[in-house]
Amino acid sequence: MADVSQLSTSLRRGTLEFCVLSLVELEDRYGNEIVRRLGEEPNLAAGEGTIYPLLSRLRRSGWLESKWVESPSGPPRRYYGLTSDGRSALAHFRTEWVSFRQTVDRLVGTGEAA
Amino acid sequence: MADVSQLSTSLRRGTLEFCVLSLVELEDRYGNEIVRRLGEEPNLAAGEGTIYPLLSRLRRSGWLESKWVESPSGPPRRYYGLTSDGRSALAHFRTEWVSFRQTVDRLVGTGEAA
DNA sequence: TGGACCTACCTTGCGTCGCAAGGTACTGTG
DNA sequence: CACAGTACCTTGCGACGCAAGGTAGGTCCA
Numbered sequence: 001m002a003d004v005s006q007l008s009t010s011l012r013r014g015t016l017e018f019c020v021l022s023l024v025e026l027e028d029r030y031g032n033e034i035v036r037r038l039g040e041e042p043n044l045a046a047g048e049g050t051i052y053p054l055l056s057r058l059r060r061s062g063w064l065e066s067k068w069v070e071s072p073s074g075p076p077r078r079y080y081g082l083t084s085d086g087r088s089a090l091a092h093f094r095t096e097w098v099s100f101r102q103t104v105d106r107l108v109g110t111g112e113a114a
Numbered sequence: 115m116a117d118v119s120q121l122s123t124s125l126r127r128g129t130l131e132f133c134v135l136s137l138v139e140l141e142d143r144y145g146n147e148i149v150r151r152l153g154e155e156p157n158l159a160a161g162e163g164t165i166y167p168l169l170s171r172l173r174r175s176g177w178l179e180s181k182w183v184e185s186p187s188g189p190p191r192r193y194y195g196l197t198s199d200g201r202s203a204l205a206h207f208r209t210e211w212v213s214f215r216q217t218v219d220r221l222v223g224t225g226e227a228a
Numbered sequence: 229t230g231g232a233c234c235t236a237c238c239t240t241g242c243g244t245c246g247c248a249a250g251g252t253a254c255t256g257t258g
Numbered sequence: 259c260a261c262a263g264t265a266c267c268t269t270g271c272g273a274c275g276c277a278a279g280g281t282a283g284g285t286c287c288a
Binding site for chain 2: 004005007008009010011012014015018021022042043044058066090092093096097099100101103104105107108109
Binding site for chain 4: 010
């Protein structure tokens with residue numbers, strides 16, 4: 001750390017995978033699309049070298065499933081969608097996140113030590 | 115990952131150090147005290163093996179300074195306090211945190227893909 | 229036809245950091 | 259003098275973000 005410019009890098013840890021799960025919750029998406037989509041969020045921008053391994057982990061964890069689909073123009077795409085385990089994990093995260101967020105707000109928010 | 119029980123472990127990453135900075139913002143504290151204090155927060159509990167190296171990093175980064183103080187009973191304690199760089203970093207984090215929190219809320223919060 | 233370019237996927241190597249476990253040392257107590 | 263309590267720190271491991279590098283399918287146009 002000690003470098004302010006990398007602050008959001010470490011902030012992402014722990015939330016990024018659930019942001020990805022959320023992105024494929026409503027509709028299937030493919031890797032490059034997810035990279036671009038996250039790139040639009042300054043706080044979440046992550047390169048291919050982050051996202052592809054992340055997607056593989058989520059697939060191995062059984063939270064995502066994938067299928068190959070031919071592209072209208074270009075190489076085939078691997079589309080990802082949520083499994084039912086993935087939905088459970090995401091739901092659980094939403095609960096955890098609210099609790100965690102409140103704790104940080106309380107402790108860090110004002111400088112008032114709890 | 116893939117283990118729900120370690121969810122908050124990775125959530126802590128990136129915020130833990132600023133929680134520590136916040137804890138010593140209003141008054142100097144020593145390592146063991148910080149460990150115990152964080153232990154009271156289920157979302158932030160971290161052991162000595164996490165906190166002591168963290169405190170060393172923050173000291174090397176110039177965000178914390180420390181002084182040895184004799185204990186009324188027991189071995190001497192190393193008390194930590196914020197440097198002016200530390201105050202700046204903490205202030206910067208507070209801004210980043212609000213922005214980050216909102217982004218995650220928006221993306222993950224409802225399942226509505228932004 | 230073949231070269232340039234875009235898209236899309238994935239891997240390698242490195243650095244950081246949380247953490248369990250282990251280690252040292254000072255102090256007070258029976 | 260052993261023992262327990264407090265307080266500090268280090269070691270080794272695993273997880274993961276990331277820059278950089280690598281492969282390959284598709285399109286365009288001379």
